[in-house]
Amino acid sequence: MSQVSTSPSMATLGVSAKPERRDIGLRRRYAAERRFRLFGMAAIAFGLLFLFLLLFSVVSKGYTAFQQSMITIPVEFSEQVIDKNNERATNPQKLVSANYPVVARNALAKVLGVAEDDRAGLKAVNGMISDSVRTQFRDMVVANPAIIGTTQTVTFLAHGDLDSAFKGQIDLSVAENNRKISDKQVGWMNTLVESGALSKHFNTGLFVNGASSRPEAAGLGVAVVGSLYMMLIVLVLSLPIGVAASIYLEEFAPKNRFTDLIEVNINNLAAVPSIVYGLLGLAVFVNFAGFPRSAALVGGLVLTLMTLPTIIIATRAALKAVPPSIRSAALGLGASKMQTVFHHVLPLAMPGILTGTIIGLAHALGETAPLLLIGMVAFVADIPGTPLDPSTALPVQIYMWANEAERAFVERTSGAIMVLLIFLILMNVGAILLRRRFERRW
Amino acid sequence: MKSLKLTLAALVASAAFAGVAVARDQVQIAGSSTVLPYAKIVAETFGETFPDFKTPIVESGGTGGGLKEFCKGVGPETLDIANASRAMKDSEIEACKAAGVTEIQEVKIGYDGIVFATDAGNADLKLEPKDLYLALAAEIVVDGKLVANPNKKWSEVNKDLPDAEIAAYIPGEKHGTREVFDEKMLAAGCKATGALDVIKAAVADEKEQHAKCIAVRKDGLAVDIDGDYTETLARIAANKTGLGVFGLSFYENNADKLKVATVSGIVPSTETIASGEYPVSRPLFFYVKKAHLGVIPGLKEYVEFFTSDDMIGPDSPLAEYGLVPAPDAEREEVRKAFVDGKIM
Known part of the structure; x- marks a missing residue:
């Protein structure tokens, strides 16, 4: 039977040495592919170019913020200035309210050889010292009153204008009265640099100090702590609520119009401008529930509301990606629906859920708009002890510094952006590591 | 056990919402x-x-x-x-x-004090309220009639001013600074040029006369800045002939980048503002x-x-x-x- 089908074409095939090639558009299709690759590469190059520009402009302006000019000189804690009438035994308040900037000024004037009766000279010397010496020296003296009357070598902050000049951020070629630092002060600066009294130190203050109107003493401390509190609140609230909501919607809820409506609303909420959540937070948490203004707690709650849709959408996608065979196998072996979800589906969906959560958190970390209305765009000097205390957030601090008039805040703005970027990179690297660690392929 | 957990959760929730007005x-x-x-x-x-x-x-x-x-x-x-x-x-x-x-x-x-400044590289600038009115008002008087502002260059407003396109970065309407700018410069200029009399002849309502005086041109030569002075400074760095409106303290912090204009011949400073000589303050x-x-x-x-x-x-x-x-x-x-x- 099968032998009947000897092909007649065998013969003809053998005859024609070169079969006629059908035009299958090979060249056109290769060209299209090459074109597409080119477009793709151009798109990536374009993106990289702007990433590079962003990083370059931020880093080139901001790297100097991590160093701060400090003056190290012997300082005489003169009893004459601090406690003229020797009242400190009876009135401890005296040590708190003493005029410490004068102590620092006299010390520097002595090093520079400025006479004690040269008022203009002393004023110029004063302009080289940060006002933060008041608290620094006060804390030293209050902690150890025995240093009154002795001479100690102390390192303290130079004034922000001197710092900017030392870092070359003030154009010294313009007329003297058009810049914040005089020729005399520049001369003194050079003397101090030569003698080694003025040098740049690592700027720990940038990470531990609160906001300040003096650029040299301003830091991200309050903002970092505030952001940390808010991220904790967002994590603790939005992860369980988001995951519970998506498990119910994905695994248990009946598919009907009502759940469809909920799904549409969740997707919509994910795209609502964040300022709207700020308005909601002001109305519900501050005005109705009576939470304190400017508190990290309120900020955390608002950001939780903002992050929830993102987490729900990511979690549902992760749950959907678990193959139905896993569920069927578990059910087939007699597991209850609940056991199926929690013992089999959820562990497999975990990497996707965690990635979604971390990306949601990173998004929340960079938000300022919803914080504006609940009073977190503010000047806060004291590090918050609890989430109920007033605080700010990292992006808020960047915004506040960007609007400052002083030159020294320019580098700090970029420095703060670098700190925020490092936080974001760490979080995203964490997301990738978690995914690598838990990912399973079928 | 289950009911205990539920009560606990309810307690936490109510504690979170009730009476935290500390x-x-x-x-x-x-x-x-x-x-x-x-x-x-x-x-x-x-x-x-x-x-x-x-x-x-x-x-x-x-x-x-x-x-x-x-x-x-x-x-x-x-x-x-x-x-x-x-x-x-x-x-x-x-x-x-x-x-x-x-x-x-x-x-x-x-x-x-509110000061007017351009890029530091420019020549000295002397402004009068009427110059700013003629440069920035929506409508000015030409041959006794109110027409849409035809001036395109500062030199057309006043021949002593530079031969450059008019570009002014003024505070947006939500700023308190804008009100001072409107009153002390535009309204004053409106009066000084005699435009107010023409407007008075055309409009009876006093409020509307005032509104017409301080209306700023909308053809892009006057730009409202809704951000802070830092944004105005950036605009001037990009357009060297532009004129910006700043607070005195902001100008003093950036005096190496800006050149301040005199108003009615007075240089703005703490002294001239305190004495009332410099007109634009609040x-x-x-x-x-x-x-x-x-x-x-x-x-x-x-x-x-x-x-x-x-x-x-x-x-x-x-x-x-x-x-x-x-x-x-x-x-x-x-x-x-x-x-x-x-x-x-």
């Missing part, structure tokens, strides 16, 4: 971004000088927004002080009263909720500290930053009014 132990301030740098300096120094009190919180958000929050009511969850770069309007006082904030104390802290205020005095720790002390000569006097840190101190008698009056508990 007493506050630091002063809470919001308002004008012009007053913000001054308030920050005072708040910081206050916190350092009085270790018993926490450093006050100073929010930004604009005069209007600050007053609106201030007028929300009385109680620890509301603001204690609103900073303002203009006096409170009657409508705002009414809104305050309606919400139960009946006793407000006004404190004038000093004056702020008073700065803050408003205190009287009901909070004695309730919020440190509020009374903060106001007294702010109004002391150590802060707003001629040789004070605020004057150093750019605030124009009020005359001695006026500062004394402000302190007396606060101590006496004078309300608006």
